[in-house]
Amino acid sequence: MHWMKLHGPGRFGTQPEDVLRDESILVSLILSKVSVQPNKCILWTGWKHTSGYGDIHVADRPRAGKKDLKVTRRAHRVIYELLVGPVPGNRVLDHQCNTKLCVNPAHLHVVTDGQNVRRAHREMTHCRRGHELTPDNVITAHQHHRPDQPLRTCKTCHNAAARDFYHRNRESELERRRLANLAAPEKRVEYRQRNAKKISEASKAWYLKNRESRLEKMRLQREAKKAARAAANESPTPPPSPTAYSESERHP
Numbered sequence: 618m619h620w621m622k623l624h625g626p627g628r629f630g631t632q633p634e635d636v637l638r639d640e641s642i643l644v645s646l647i648l649s650k651v652s653v654q655p656n657k658c659i660l661w662t663g664w665k666h667t668s669g670y671g672d673i674h675v676a677d678r679p680r681a682g683k684k685d686l687k688v689t690r691r692a693h694r695v696i697y698e699l700l701v702g703p704v705p706g707n708r709v710l711d712h713q714c715n716t717k718l719c720v721n722p723a724h725l726h727v728v729t730d731g732q733n734v735r736r737a738h739r740e741m742t743h744c745r746r747g748h749e750l751t752p753d754n755v756i757t758a759h760q761h762h763r764p765d766q767p768l769r770t771c772k773t774c775h776n777a778a779a780r781d782f783y784h785r786n787r788e789s790e791l792e793r794r795r796l797a798n799l800a801a802p803e804k805r806v807e808y809r810q811r812n813a814k815k816i817s818e819a820s821k822a823w824y825l826k827n828r829e830s831r832l833e834k835m836r837l838q839r840e841a842k843k844a845a846r847a848a849a850n851e852s853p854t855p856p857p858s859p860t861a862y863s864e865s866e867r868h869p
């Protein structure tokens with residue numbers, strides 16, 4: 618049973634629209650609960666579900682000799698069925714205007730759940746954490762079964778997750794590698810022998826790549842040392858004590 622049927626809708630927000638089975642009354646009640654926007658969206662001003670869609674209370678199937686049970690349904694779906702026709706149970710209504718409260722049937726397309734999700738994904742402008750999906754903040758993954766619809770992922774969130782994974786697993790990964798090396802040291806020796814040429818080329822390339830910056834760093838260090846020495850000489854140090862020997866004494 619749906620939680621809203623269990624607790625009764627009156628406990629949440631405004632009272633739901635008490636709509637009767639009679640369609641003319643239903644239509645007039647619906648008309649009192651909408652506001653037409655300049656962009657032709659017809660916004661539902663009645664009860665609102667926590668998911669952001671409009672809700673409406675309508676009579677369920679009649680029961681002999683008893684009052685009608687009422688059920689809560691999505692307002693845009695009830696209005697679409699009233700004005701256009703029934704929607705198959707396995708289909709959903711996709712808001713082409715991306716406005717959840719809009720109940721204009723012209724803005725609703727009957728699609729499958731998958732089509733709805735994929736369109737939302739395609740038109741997504743921000744990730745769920747609110748980063749904008751600009752071209753340089755997107756990682757695109759090709760889908761073999763849907764080559765025209767690549768999956769887009771937020772680069773900021775992806776990198777943050779990768780960094781987090783790295784730091785969480787760093788210690789255990791290093792330990793695993795250390796143990797693997799301990800377990801088979803001859804493998805490592807054998808690897809170095811097998812790849813001796815590659816390794817020497819890589820180290821030469823590394824040396825050449827970092828030569829300038831290393832020289833620059835050493836130069837800066839030398840200058841810093843020189844400056845420190847100059848500062849030490851300039852600072853007021855006690856003058857050297859006068860020599861105790863006269864010239865004649867030193868050179869007899």
Ligand SMILES: [Zn+2]
Pocket residue numbers: 657658659714715716719720721724
């Ligand atoms: Zn609309």
Ligand SMILES: [Zn+2]
Pocket residue numbers: 744745746747748771772773774775
């Ligand atoms: Zn993000």
